[in-house]
Amino acid sequence: MPAVPAWPPKSAPRLFVETPLSEGQRVESEGGQAHYLGKVMRVAPGDAVVLCDDVTGEWLAQVAEVGKRAVVLEVERQLRAREDVPDFWLCAALLKKPNFDLVLEKATELGVGRVVPLVTRRCVADKLNPERARTIMVEAAEQCARTALPVLGETVKLDALLRDWPEGRVLFFADENGGEPVAEAFAAHKGPAALLVGPEGGFDEAERAAVRAHPAAVAISLGPRILRA
Amino acid sequence: MPAVPAWPPKSAPRLFVETPLSEGQRVESEGGQAHYLGKVMRVAPGDAVVLCDDVTGEWLAQVAEVGKRAVVLEVERQLRAREDVPDFWLCAALLKKPNFDLVLEKATELGVGRVVPLVTRRCVADKLNPERARTIMVEAAEQCARTALPVLGETVKLDALLRDWPEGRVLFFADENGGEPVAEAFAAHKGPAALLVGPEGGFDEAERAAVRAHPAAVAISLGPRILRA
Incomplete structure (x- = not known):
């Protein structure tokens, strides 16, 4: 039994976003994040991206479109709740x-x-x-x-x-x-x-x-x- | 009661040397160490320097001469035995x-x-x-x-x-x-x-x-x- 789930792959990009996430949501990445996804990680439609919002936790998203200035992601399902942070x-x-x-x-x-x-x-x-x-x-x-x-x-x-x-x-x-x-x-x-x-x-x-x-x-x-x- | 002995002062330079140390020994520092003592720390005769040899432990030494190329130190007394290093x-x-x-x-x-x-x-x-x-x-x-x-x-x-x-x-x-x-x-x-x-x-x-x-x-x-x- 693998200790790590097969999907998303461990190499999937991970990003914090500023808006709270929910199922089915479309997230448009711009600026530095779009550059990171498109040019550095070279994501293509269908690739997995892991999103966090610092409110609800961690979500699996899929790349929908890779444009020149923006990468559109579709939020699929929650992977983990936001962790409890020690005080x-x-x-x-x-x-x-x-x-x-x-x-x-x-x-x-x-x-x-x-x-x-x-x-x-x-x-x-x-x-x-x-x-x-x-x-x-x-x-x-x-x-x-x-x-x-x-x-x-x-x-x-x-x-x-x-x-x-x-x-x-x-x-x-x-x-x-x-x-x-x-x-x-x-x-x-x-x-x-x-x-x-x-x-x-x-x-x-x-x-x-x-x-x-x-x-x-x-x-x-x-x-x-x-x-x- | 101070937790730290008053002499040598905490700010005294600390140096590892390659020769085993003993009481009364004269140690001649050259090269980088002489530069550090003379130009960086600006020691003068009478100043305290702490020496370690990685064999016997830690010694108090006194600056005897500050030359252009070498600083001469006189070893006074042992301060600490070499520590036990966890394996x-x-x-x-x-x-x-x-x-x-x-x-x-x-x-x-x-x-x-x-x-x-x-x-x-x-x-x-x-x-x-x-x-x-x-x-x-x-x-x-x-x-x-x-x-x-x-x-x-x-x-x-x-x-x-x-x-x-x-x-x-x-x-x-x-x-x-x-x-x-x-x-x-x-x-x-x-x-x-x-x-x-x-x-x-x-x-x-x-x-x-x-x-x-x-x-x-x-x-x-x-x-x-x-x-x-």
């Missing part, structure tokens, strides 16, 4: 662009619910283009077969994050000076949570003190070494 | 250069004992410059404060790896079609082990069958999604 946030200090791109990509693949870009004292970067960031997250979700997109929060400063921290959400703090082993800390706190990670140069002493003093904070250790951002 | 190998299919660089960097930071570069059917890259790879691993060990270097194995083809697999070493196989949850599988096998991961396009069906048929193989799942190489 887990990643609050990550901004890094130089390619490194933060990788953070967005891996956070999406690993399944976080929300990414909160942070500005801290030692951040080299202090701006994030949210459209570009969302594109990276959508592409990561497409390639790893997520049926849900993480939410991209506003870029905030660390002091504002701590001041407005929602009650009842644990803030795991990756502290290079040590804390509880991460596996045990995660196992002990099952509710809403977030992971806070610093920039290339780490948090400064005042920031570390402010985080540790926060009632929601739980210092964790990611092991004996300092992982490079 | 865990990473057998990783070659990827395009920057992606495999990241694999080498993160494998070093996370503490693997040996990296075995693999060539599989769907590898886009099929060569690795071992000097360059070792430089990346040494720099990663320096930055994350490891006191031991991972070993870089020869680049081998998957069939040769399986044919010559050492008896008694479990081969965890990251199978995109599923397997035991990784945490449980790791917990159940405490001895010598290795993790096998495929290239951008995954393993092909014949390769998957060959790995699964190997007596040392244990298929594991890294979660419901396909992580991008």
Whole structure:
């Protein structure tokens, strides 16, 4: 018995669309998605495409027409409901662009619910283009077969994050000076949570003190070494 | 009580050297290391430098002279013994250069004992410059404060790896079609082990069958999604 259904094939293109999907619906892909389907994946009428809408889940669609500017798809049937996303946030200090791109990509693949870009004292970067960031997250979700997109929060400063921290959400703090082993800390706190990670140069002493003093904070250790951002 | 000793300061340069270290020894840094110490870190006589030799462990040294071509260091005292390295190998299919660089960097930071570069059917890259790879691993060990270097194995083809697999070493196989949850599988096998991961396009069906048929193989799942190489 194959572990994977034969249709759609594993190589079928996967795309997130902005409109909620339903059976029999016609979806017109334009712009970058049409280019991707027509020119990169070279789809032909009858080919399978997997669509997700971030609301209902994942659907099988068939290519109906391949035009110069648009590819028309017909939605056939639902394949999977939208997955349940763990209520887990990643609050990550901004890094130089390619490194933060990788953070967005891996956070999406690993399944976080929300990414909160942070500005801290030692951040080299202090701006994030949210459209570009969302594109990276959508592409990561497409390639790893997520049926849900993480939410991209506003870029905030660390002091504002701590001041407005929602009650009842644990803030795991990756502290290079040590804390509880991460596996045990995660196992002990099952509710809403977030992971806070610093920039290339780490948090400064005042920031570390402010985080540790926060009632929601739980210092964790990611092991004996300092992982490079 | 500070969790970190005040001397050497955390910002002290860290370097691996090729000769075994001992108290009172004079170490002459030349070439890239002298450039790094003198021009990048701008050390001056009396500054602390942390040295590792991958044999005895980690030592505190003091800058004695800063010359045009060489920096002379005096070894003062041992800070830490060389760490015990878990007997865990990473057998990783070659990827395009920057992606495999990241694999080498993160494998070093996370503490693997040996990296075995693999060539599989769907590898886009099929060569690795071992000097360059070792430089990346040494720099990663320096930055994350490891006191031991991972070993870089020869680049081998998957069939040769399986044919010559050492008896008694479990081969965890990251199978995109599923397997035991990784945490449980790791917990159940405490001895010598290795993790096998495929290239951008995954393993092909014949390769998957060959790995699964190997007596040392244990298929594991890294979660419901396909992580991008």
